[in-house]
Amino acid sequence: MQLEKVYEPQRFEPHWAQWWIDSRLYQVDVKTADRTHVFSIVIPPPNVTGSLHIGHMLDHTIMDVAVRWHRMRGETTLWVPGTDHAGIATQMVVERQLAAEGLTRQGLGREEFERRVWQWKEEYGGRINEQIRREGASVDWSRERFTMDAGLSRAVRETFVRLWEKGLIYRGEYMVNWCPRCQTAISDVETTHKAIEGHLWQIRYRIQDSDESVSVATTRPETMLGDTALAVHPDDARYKHLIGKNAILPLLGREIPVIADAIVDPRFGTGVVKVTPAHDPNDFEMGQRHGLPFVKVIGEDARMTAAAGPYADLDRFEARKRVVTALEQSGELVKTEPYTVNVSQCDRCKTVIEPLVSTQWFVRTKPLAEKAMEAVRIGRIRFVPNDREVVFFQWMENIRDWCISRQLWWGHRIPAWHCRNCGRITVVRETPATCPHCHSTELEQDPDVLDTWFSSGLWPFSTLGWPEETEDLKTFYPTSLLITGFDILFFWVARMIMLGLECTGEVPFREVHMHGLVRDAERQKMSKTKGNVIDPLVVMDRYGTDALRIALLISAAAGADIALKENRIESARGFANKLWNASRLLFMNMERSAIATWAPGKARTSKSTEDLWIRERQNACSEAVNEALRTHRYHEATQALWDFVWHDFCDWYLEIKKLRFRENSGQDEQWTEALNVYESMLRLLHPFMPFLTEELWQRLMSVSEDKHLASISLADYPQPEEHVAQPHGFSKVQQVVTAARELRADHKLDPKQVFPATLKAKIAPDDLAAIASLAKLKFEQVGEGGFSRATADFELRIHAVAKNGASTPEARTRILKEIARLEELIASSERQLSDPVFLSRAPEKVVNGLRAKLAGYQAQLQKNKDLLGGE
RNA sequence: GGCCCCUUAGCUCAGUUGGUUAGAGCGCUUCGUUUACACCGAAGAGGCCGCAAGUUCGAGUCUUGCAGGGGCCACCA
Numbered sequence: 052m053q054l055e056k057v058y059e060p061q062r063f064e065p066h067w068a069q070w071w072i073d074s075r076l077y078q079v080d081v082k083t084a085d086r087t088h089v090f091s092i093v094i095p096p097p098n099v100t101g102s103l104h105i106g107h108m109l110d111h112t113i114m115d116v117a118v119r120w121h122r123m124r125g126e127t128t129l130w131v132p133g134t135d136h137a138g139i140a141t142q143m144v145v146e147r148q149l150a151a152e153g154l155t156r157q158g159l160g161r162e163e164f165e166r167r168v169w170q171w172k173e174e175y176g177g178r179i180n181e182q183i184r185r186e187g188a189s190v191d192w193s194r195e196r197f198t199m200d201a202g203l204s205r206a207v208r209e210t211f212v213r214l215w216e217k218g219l220i221y222r223g224e225y226m227v228n229w230c231p232r233c234q235t236a237i238s239d240v241e242t243t244h245k246a247i248e249g250h251l252w253q254i255r256y257r258i259q260d261s262d263e264s265v266s267v268a269t270t271r272p273e274t275m276l277g278d279t280a281l282a283v284h285p286d287d288a289r290y291k292h293l294i295g296k297n298a299i300l301p302l303l304g305r306e307i308p309v310i311a312d313a314i315v316d317p318r319f320g321t322g323v324v325k326v327t328p329a330h331d332p333n334d335f336e337m338g339q340r341h342g343l344p345f346v347k348v349i350g351e352d353a354r355m356t357a358a359a360g361p362y363a364d365l366d367r368f369e370a371r372k373r374v375v376t377a378l379e380q381s382g383e384l385v386k387t388e389p390y391t392v393n394v395s396q397c398d399r400c401k402t403v404i405e406p407l408v409s410t411q412w413f414v415r416t417k418p419l420a421e422k423a424m425e426a427v428r429i430g431r432i433r434f435v436p437n438d439r440e441v442v443f444f445q446w447m448e449n450i451r452d453w454c455i456s457r458q459l460w461w462g463h464r465i466p467a468w469h470c471r472n473c474g475r476i477t478v479v480r481e482t483p484a485t486c487p488h489c490h491s492t493e494l495e496q497d498p499d500v501l502d503t504w505f506s507s508g509l510w511p512f513s514t515l516g517w518p519e520e521t522e523d524l525k526t527f528y529p530t531s532l533l534i535t536g537f538d539i540l541f542f543w544v545a546r547m548i549m550l551g552l553e554c555t556g557e558v559p560f561r562e563v564h565m566h567g568l569v570r571d572a573e574r575q576k577m578s579k580t581k582g583n584v585i586d587p588l589v590v591m592d593r594y595g596t597d598a599l600r601i602a603l604l605i606s607a608a609a610g611a612d613i614a615l616k617e618n619r620i621e622s623a624r625g626f627a628n629k630l631w632n633a634s635r636l637l638f639m640n641m642e643r644s645a646i647a648t649w650a651p652g653k654a655r656t657s658k659s660t661e662d663l664w665i666r667e668r669q670n671a672c673s674e675a676v677n678e679a680l681r682t683h684r685y686h687e688a689t690q691a692l693w694d695f696v697w698h699d700f701c702d703w704y705l706e707i708k709k710l711r712f713r714e715n716s717g718q719d720e721q722w723t724e725a726l727n728v729y730e731s732m733l734r735l736l737h738p739f740m741p742f743l744t745e746e747l748w749q750r751l752m753s754v755s756e757d758k759h760l761a762s763i764s765l766a767d768y769p770q771p772e773e774h775v776a777q778p779h780g781f782s783k784v785q786q787v788v789t790a791a792r793e794l795r796a797d798h799k800l801d802p803k804q805v806f807p808a809t810l811k812a813k814i815a816p817d818d819l820a821a822i823a824s825l826a827k828l829k830f831e832q833v834g835e836g837g838f839s840r841a842t843a844d845f846e847l848r849i850h851a852v853a854k855n856g857a858s859t860p861e862a863r864t865r866i867l868k869e870i871a872r873l874e875e876l877i878a879s880s881e882r883q884l885s886d887p888v889f890l891s892r893a894p895e896k897v898v899n900g901l902r903a904k905l906a907g908y909q910a911q912l913q914k915n916k917d918l919l920g921g922e
Numbered sequence: 923g924g925c926c927c928c929u930u931a932g933c934u935c936a937g938u939u940g941g942u943u944a945g946a947g948c949g950c951u952u953c954g955u956u957u958a959c960a961c962c963g964a965a966g967a968g969g970c971c972g973c974a975a976g977u978u979c980g981a982g983u984c985u986u987g988c989a990g991g992g993g994c995c996a997c998c999a
Contacts, residue, residue, distance in 0.1 A: 325999075326999095334997095446995070621948090631961095632962085686936070709958085792964060893941075
């Protein structure tokens with residue numbers, strides 16, 4: 052059995068990725084599955100237009116670790132993959148494609164356009180899934196879903212109708228966020244706010260039939276064309292006398308009333324506001340309260356309407372300039388000052404949002420939010436990290452109704468029909484033939500589609516067959532865990548909780564793990580325009596998928612952003628390389644020692660020092676890893692494995708085993724033990740580095756006597772054992788070797804210098820010398836008792852003889868420094884141990900611990916003094 | 923304006939319920955190529971754990987204030 056000299060993951064990663072799928076290893080048969088121990092998780096569906104980015108990679112890697120861990124623990128484990136139809140994004144991609152052909156969607160017509168989008172989806176929509184396969188994500192491809200599938204579309208209609216019937220969906224004319232570029236209404240969470248350096252203009256409005264005038268501050272002067280009132284605070288003494296009078300709208304000369312409304316802050320600006328009910332959310336409400344006319348001067352295309360008189364057809368920002376100029380010329384512009392304006396932008400295209408009044412469909416969110424908050428409050432859903440709950444509650448408590456209609460063509464059509472005859476609306480599951488109210492056949496389906504997040508909000512149960520009571524739904528719902536980025540807490544997580552509770556009466560998942568953002572090496576957000584995007588596909592090609600997984604995982608503290616550096620990935624590949632080479636060593640020596648077969652898991656009979664020790668270390672590692680995974684501390688689990696593999700297994704265990712192999716003294720029981728440890732280590736590592744561990748495990752299994760498992764991913768995950776600790780004296784071996792190495796490094800290897808230690812370990816002095824890279828270690832018996840070369844207890848003095856070099860002042864300096872440090876520690880420990888308050892208050896365990904430490908310091912001090920004493 | 927998070931080695935970051943020598947990776951210094959690995963090994967240097975006060979026998983860890991950085995939310999024209 053030989054391993055190639057160089058670790059080249061490209062050679063085997065694609066193979067295993069494909070093999071895992073072909074072998075249907077992760078496909079769950081719900082009929083035969085154990086339903087008492089179930090772990091289920093759904094993938095956050097990536098946009099069907101998307102291609103894999105580093106954020107997906109992190110998300111999927113963490114999920115895959117969790118999934119593989121649970122599966123190896125013997126739970127019935129399901130990971131559902133799928134994609135999201137991504138309304139606006141996909142529509143825009145296809146429209147761009149059409150434009151290249153000189154076509155428009157309007158030209159094609161709705162039906163043909165939808166056909167083209169489906170065609171696009173069939174052609175390109177699989178790309179992201181191919182990339183996910185490459186990651187090694189152990190999803191069940193037989194259960195792949197798409198939000199526009201028939202089944203999921205049915206779930207969408209069912210939900211819509213139910214909410215409508217309960218009065219939780221309504222239709223009405225309100226002010227919404229309108230994106231002039233996307234040509235649709237969007238919800239509040241789809242907007243972002245940005246501070247922009249703008250101006251605050253003051254405009255003079257003349258009061259009718261008087262010499263008086265008032266100044267009004269605004270950041271959007273073009274909206275004055277749609278003003279239908281001025282407003283002051285009812286108690287503002289400066290303006291009380293004007294209430295009820297009329298002002299003259301500059302430029303247009305319209306008469307508008309001066310009204311009183313408590314929303315006006317008398318301390319801001321001049322204390323007078325212009326009221327534009329059709330173009331400002333506050334003014335909209337004032338307009339309703341006071342029955343003001345709504346004059347729409349800006350249209351859906353962000354151009355001025357006919358109502359804007361001479362400014363009609365101008366772009367809104369051009370109109371702003373012209374209005375300002377005109378006001379300046381007419382002398383009605385009182386003041387211009389620089390001002391920071393908070394504008395809202397479309398989250399997708401960054402176009403400045405135009406608040407517009409239009410008829411839309413809304414979800415009444417308050418009642419849903421109440422239930423959602425309750426579920427989190429009583430712990431039916433737990434957030435990791437926990438402090439995200441605060442943000443969740445804060446948002447939920449102030450939640451506003453959710454505008455769910457979109458003026459797009461790609462998406463779930465709203466299941467509502469308008470009767471041309473009686474004008475009434477029918478909301479039903481199946482397309483109606485006649486109007487149930489007037490029996491007319493003149494029905495027309497509402498043209499709008501639903502917000503993409505409406506269907507993704509159903510994802511955890513719609514993918515499992517809801518509203519049917521399927522076996523999948525019964526077995527896997529509620530799902531166990533959701534892993535996703537913090538950035539979609541409101542978009543997706545909150546909506547799933549609300550809709551899940553409403554539709555199924557159950558929480559959609561019991562835990563939510565939210566990871567941070569992957570940033571570039573300088574902590575900048577990655578973006579195409581900045582050109583700092585790390586493409587996971589490129590990294591996987593260059594370093595291997597396992598290396599990228601490890602690099603991400605080792606930094607993945609819950610909630611924390613990750614600054615991904617190239618050298619992190621390099622060192623992660625170094626780790627994989629280390630494991631590869633450790634395996635090479637083992638495999639080569641198996642051949643050399645003519646070890647042809649191996650019986651896995653055989654009773655652990657070897658009592659050699661290093662075997663007892665590594666067993667203990669591995670047990671501790673297993674304990675740490677299992678516990679860390681249980682509590683979603685993936686970075687700690689990874690770190691624990693790294694330390695164990697590199698610094699215990701490779702640096703010490705194999706260094707000693709190597710000597711035994713070389714002497715060809717490795718008996719069968721030692722080989723059994725070494726391979727047991729090695730194989731368990733591969734299993735411990737498997738969720739983290741699935742490819743490399745599968746590759747190595749398969750090679751190892753070729754000589755195994757037990758071949759009943761097809762893949763390491765189906766093997767048991769090592770669990771900590773209860774009583775594995777046996778005295779082995781290995782720490783003494785380490786001490787002796789380390790001390791000898793120190794001496795060697797310092798060239799301070801005068802034979803007069805001695806290092807006293809009690810060594811109780813089955814290891815030969817010559818082997819210690821070899822590990823310490825010394826020509827020779829001389830041991831000298833000090834007390835009574837026998838001394839056998841290989842195994843006895845003995846008091847010894849080491850005379851370390853270097854291969855080269857002589858004693859140096861550096862060593863002396865180092866020892867003196869060490870002595871000073873120890874003396875300080877001893878002094879402070881003694882001080883504390885003589886403090887009666889400490890002795891009476893601190894727990895016994897702590898006091899005894901300190902006493903033991905003090906003794907340790909004193910021994911070390913003596914050792915160092917002895918080292919100097921020889922001079 | 924409200925809320926949340928962060929500040930630990932030169933850099934990037936870990937550090938669960940407070941427990942007594944604060945860790946990793948990269949970088950740096952010195953040494954080393956013994957047939958697993960130079961994508962390596964060994965030995966080192968490097969830290970008033972942002973500042974100040976408090977609680978405690980004991981604080982990187984808890985409380986308060988301050989300073990700096992980041993984020994989320996918010997209709998103030």
